[in-house]
Amino acid sequence: MDAANYLYLSALLFTIGAVGVVVRRNAIVVFMCIELMLNAANLSFVTFSRINGDLNGQVIAFFTMVVAACEVVVGLAIIVTIYRSRRSASVDDASLLKR
Amino acid sequence: MISNSLVYLIALPLAGAAILLLAGRRSDKWGHLLATALSASSFFVGLYQLSLMLGRSNEQRPISQKLFEWISVGSFKIDAGLMLDQLSICFVLLITGVGTLIHVYSISYMSHDPDRRRFFAFLNLFIAAMLLLVLGDSYLNLYVGWEGVGLASYLLIGFWNQKPAYATASKKAFVMNRVGDMGLSFAIMIAFATMGTVSFTGVKAAVEHTSTAALTGIGIMLLVAATGKSAQFPLQAWLGDAMAGPTPVSALIHAATMVTAGVYLITRSNFIFDAAPTAQLLVVIVGAVTLMFGALIGTAKDDIKKALAASTMSQIGYMILGAGLGPVGYAFAIMHLLTHGFFKAGMFLGAGSVMHGMNDEVNMRKYGALRKFMPITFATFGLGYLAILGVPPFAGFYSKDMIIETAFNSGGIKGIILGSVTLLGASITAFYMTRVMILTFTGKSRWDDQAHPHESPWLMWLPMAILAIGSVTSGYLLSHGNALVNWLSPLFENHGEHEELLSPIVVSGLALTMVAIGVAIAFLKYSRNQVSDVAPENVSIFTRIARQDLLQDRFNESVFMRPGQVLTKILVRTDDSVIDGAVRTVGRAAMGSGASLRGVQSGFVRSYAALILVGAVALIAAIWVVTQ
Numbered sequence: 001m002d003a004a005n006y007l008y009l010s011a012l013l014f015t016i017g018a019v020g021v022v023v024r025r026n027a028i029v030v031f032m033c034i035e036l037m038l039n040a041a042n043l044s045f046v047t048f049s050r051i052n053g054d055l056n057g058q059v060i061a062f063f064t065m066v067v068a069a070c071e072v073v074v075g076l077a078i079i080v081t082i083y084r085s086r087r088s089a090s091v092d093d094a095s096l097l098k099r
Numbered sequence: 100m101i102s103n104s105l106v107y108l109i110a111l112p113l114a115g116a117a118i119l120l121l122a123g124r125r126s127d128k129w130g131h132l133l134a135t136a137l138s139a140s141s142f143f144v145g146l147y148q149l150s151l152m153l154g155r156s157n158e159q160r161p162i163s164q165k166l167f168e169w170i171s172v173g174s175f176k177i178d179a180g181l182m183l184d185q186l187s188i189c190f191v192l193l194i195t196g197v198g199t200l201i202h203v204y205s206i207s208y209m210s211h212d213p214d215r216r217r218f219f220a221f222l223n224l225f226i227a228a229m230l231l232l233v234l235g236d237s238y239l240n241l242y243v244g245w246e247g248v249g250l251a252s253y254l255l256i257g258f259w260n261q262k263p264a265y266a267t268a269s270k271k272a273f274v275m276n277r278v279g280d281m282g283l284s285f286a287i288m289i290a291f292a293t294m295g296t297v298s299f300t301g302v303k304a305a306v307e308h309t310s311t312a313a314l315t316g317i318g319i320m321l322l323v324a325a326t327g328k329s330a331q332f333p334l335q336a337w338l339g340d341a342m343a344g345p346t347p348v349s350a351l352i353h354a355a356t357m358v359t360a361g362v363y364l365i366t367r368s369n370f371i372f373d374a375a376p377t378a379q380l381l382v383v384i385v386g387a388v389t390l391m392f393g394a395l396i397g398t399a400k401d402d403i404k405k406a407l408a409a410s411t412m413s414q415i416g417y418m419i420l421g422a423g424l425g426p427v428g429y430a431f432a433i434m435h436l437l438t439h440g441f442f443k444a445g446m447f448l449g450a451g452s453v454m455h456g457m458n459d460e461v462n463m464r465k466y467g468a469l470r471k472f473m474p475i476t477f478a479t480f481g482l483g484y485l486a487i488l489g490v491p492p493f494a495g496f497y498s499k500d501m502i503i504e505t506a507f508n509s510g511g512i513k514g515i516i517l518g519s520v521t522l523l524g525a526s527i528t529a530f531y532m533t534r535v536m537i538l539t540f541t542g543k544s545r546w547d548d549q550a551h552p553h554e555s556p557w558l559m560w561l562p563m564a565i566l567a568i569g570s571v572t573s574g575y576l577l578s579h580g581n582a583l584v585n586w587l588s589p590l591f592e593n594h595g596e597h598e599e600l601l602s603p604i605v606v607s608g609l610a611l612t613m614v615a616i617g618v619a620i621a622f623l624k625y626s627r628n629q630v631s632d633v634a635p636e637n638v639s640i641f642t643r644i645a646r647q648d649l650l651q652d653r654f655n656e657s658v659f660m661r662p663g664q665v666l667t668k669i670l671v672r673t674d675d676s677v678i679d680g681a682v683r684t685v686g687r688a689a690m691g692s693g694a695s696l697r698g699v700q701s702g703f704v705r706s707y708a709a710l711i712l713v714g715a716v717a718l719i720a721a722i723w724v725v726t727q
Contacts, residue, residue: 018712022705022708022709023705025705030705091703091704092703092704095701095702
């Protein structure tokens with residue numbers, strides 16, 4: 001099968017994720033969209049690894065997963081704390097730092 | 100010769116000033132006594148030095164003391180050093196002697212002033228600075244004292260600076276003195292640039308290898324310095340206003356000592372002026388102009404202190420003129436300086452005594468008939484009056500006639516002009532001094548109702564009496580057997596005798612005739628008619644101009660002050676619009692761009708994300724376009 005198809009899928013997933021980040025207000029959903037974008041990138045890395053015939057891309061995909069896991073831990077903790085104090089998980093409400 | 104005790108002359112009064120200023124109010128009770136004692140002890144050190152000097156031969160007389168290495172940069176070395184020679188010892192004794200008498204006088208004169216201690220501290224500071232001026236062994240050391248007396252003069256003129264007019268007067272004196280001080284600093288710079296040294300001995304030795312142009316430059320700059328400090332034309336306008344200070348200050352600083360510093364400077368620099376005839380001619384012209392200028396102002400003043408100040412200006416004009424006549428004139432200038440120190444200080448103290456008895460009234464038109472109430476003041480003032488007129492055998496007769504005679508004998512048209520000017524000046528001096536005497540001491544009383552004239556206490560009349568004795572005897576003592584001329588002669592180059600235009604006896608006769616004419620006119624004008632107690636208004640234009648000090652202030656204001664202010668305003672505006680404007684524009688541009696960019700920072704995470712996305716897409720698009 002043509003490796004380019006995986007790249008098309010990856011671009012599609014990335015676009016869905018990006019649009020989700022921009023249009024959705026719920027912090028959890030935004031978070032899931034970010035994960036989607038990260039995994040779209042992972043898919044690209046693995047595909048390029050396959051095309052080039054070396055392991056660099058796959059190693060980077062593992063690194064990304066580790067970073068994403070850490071990010072989930074910190075991010076979810078922040079979201080939960082904000083929800084507790086403000087009774088809302090909308091990212092637009094958390095805009096107090098602008099002033 | 101080397102000595103190590105010269106420094107005490109200066110250190111004693113300087114310590115007095117330091118103690119009184121640092122101890123503050125705690126020394127109120129004894130401060131004036133300490134200051135007087137220290138000034139007197141400085142006088143006794145001076146007498147001791149004189150006795151030592153008299154015991155040495157002519158060549159051995161000058162002594163010096165190195166204080167410390169002052170400036171040492173590479174090959175450039177200047178030591179702070181003192182030098183006492185035949186010229187400085189005259190000044191040392193005049194400064195400390197008259198200074199001590201005036202300290203004594205001030206104990207009583209200032210007894211009602213809450214700040215008497217501060218006054219004595221400043222007086223001691225002045226004595227120390229003036230001694231440094233005459234004892235310094237280089238132009239740079241002299242400069243330190245020169246600035247010191249300027250400071251002391253400023254502090255003492257503005258001693259009652261709670262009155263704005265007095266504070267302004269002190270500022271005026273200081274600013275005008277600074278113009279002269281610039282001259283002195285330029286002279287030092289030229290001397291250093293052309294000769295590489297600023298010490299008196301070094302400059303004297305270097306004169307013959309130096310171009311006449313440089314010497315003329317130094318001479319003219321020294322003359323500018325002298326005109327500033329000695330209130331000579333064209334920097335004379337401050338002296339009249341300086342009378343705002345307490346009267347002892349006028350007597351000590353603005354009559355006897357500080358204002359004669361210019362004469363000292365020119366006499367000390369005799370080797371420069373002897374080698375620079377143009378500068379010397381300018382000195383004579385300045386002296387001649389000022390002696391007439393001061394005399395004319397003196398005729399129109401009703402304020403007794405300002406009349407005396409104008410007289411001081413005129414008498415210093417005589418000294419400067421004498422000093423400008425070259426080697427024959429230096430000694431006579433110094434002699435007139437010394438006798439003038441006695442009689443003018445005495446008369447100022449007399450004026451202070453009159454003011455003391457008349458509720459600080461200075462307008463002579465409010466005096467009259469004080470002879471009966473203040474006999475001692477009348478007697479001492481009268482002796483000073485006879486001395487300044489040049490009546491034999493009083494002091495002024497010897498000193499002033501010698502200057503007139505030297506002026507006549509200076510040769511050619513110049514001699515005749517200078518001689519006539521000095522003679523005319525003597526006549527006008529006689530007129531205005533007689534006017535002062537008549538208005539103050541004789542005629543009918545024109546006092547205010549509150550005035551209760553009385554003789555001053557002995558602490559005040561004793562110094563006046565001693566100065567009066569000096570006014571009577573000093574001329575004879577200094578000229579007896581050419582004492583002062585021989586004493587000073589080792590310092591000056593002798594160029595032999597000038598041809599004699601008029602013999603001394605003719606000059607004396609002429610001078611006495613002119614004086615008699617001046618006295619007679621004053622008697623006719625003021626003694627025969629009743630004097631009004633307000634200044635008459637319907638007077639000639641000349642009187643009106645003389646009352647305004649010959650328009651000196653108006654001239655300075657319109658030629659220097661107003662254009663100066665305009666220039667300052669233009670500069671301020673330029674600074675405001677150009678330099679500040681540029682800085683402000685940069686600041687405003689940064690703030691404006693910041694304000695317009697601030698809208699982007701909305702605080703909404705999603706808009707940031709959208710912007711990042713747009714940016715990333717744009718970047719990728721750009722890369723794609725470039726790489727295609």
